[in-house]
Amino acid sequence: MEETYFLTFREARRLLLSSGGVRLNLDLRKTNRTFEITREGDRFIFPDGTEVEKNVLERIARDEDTVYFVRSGGVYKAAIARNGFYKLVPTIPPTIEINGIRMHRTKGTNPLQDTRSKVNSVRPGEGETVLDTCMGLGYTAIETSKRGAYVMTIEKDPNVIELAKINPWSRELFTGGKVQVIQGNALEVVRRFKDESFDVIIHDPPRFSLAGQLYSSEFYRELFRVLRPGGRLFHYVGNPGKRYRGKDLQRGVMERLRGAGFVGVRRAEKALGVVAKKPTEPP
Incomplete structure (x- = not known):
């Protein structure tokens, strides 16, 4: 089964601050597992070989309301535009937002609590x-x-x-x-x-x-x-x-x-x- 690496604005900002390699959790803190991401100039290389450009990470770093994931050489939003707009929101753990309405309470709590x-x-x-x-x-x-x-x-x-x-x-x-x-x-x-x-x-x-x-x-x-x-x-x-x-x-x-x-x-x-x-x- 191919590996999927999840990114939020938090991980993107850490990567942009790095000068070489950095170890990050890439499963939205579901586990304590970490992965090494290396930096070569304006390219960030994930463990499966996927290369993500700096300008992509800069867009993710500015987006505090969306979860992204890296899989099979591409970067995608965890979102669906079909009969409405659905997306994962990077609370920990994530909530789902449908047409702008969050499905969990997030003010003063989190979806797990x-x-x-x-x-x-x-x-x-x-x-x-x-x-x-x-x-x-x-x-x-x-x-x-x-x-x-x-x-x-x-x-x-x-x-x-x-x-x-x-x-x-x-x-x-x-x-x-x-x-x-x-x-x-x-x-x-x-x-x-x-x-x-x-x-x-x-x-x-x-x-x-x-x-x-x-x-x-x-x-x-x-x-x-x-x-x-x-x-x-x-x-x-x-x-x-x-x-x-x-x-x-x-x-x-x-x-x-x-x-x-x-x-x-x-x-x-x-x-x-x-x-x-x-x-x-x-x-």
């Missing part, structure tokens, strides 16, 4: 079966699988899956063996699951304006159906509009979850979401 706060809200354990309704870059599914659970994760957008396959922080989605990736519309996929299939559901949908059906009573009834008695649900909601317009989307979510049959419905403040349970006994 954000993920752990969500997963900790329902604490999936060894041997449990977990449904992750909206995969994104897969950090939730990976973190959950590391805790010993088996995860089924759904992603509607093939462009997002393509970026996940590029992103080194998403590698365990496709290599770990405890995560099954399903491409499809979450509502349609969940309808196909048998009753009481999952111990835990982590529901982290796009914002309401982009995916209103994933906040609907109809979808919540499907989630209730496929959850086992006593099973736990975490639903990321965020606080869109609350600060400026007095709206409380979480309250509406909580009311619809109760209407679908969930109990113990309460806010999970740190994770900006809601947690709930399915009763152990029928009402």
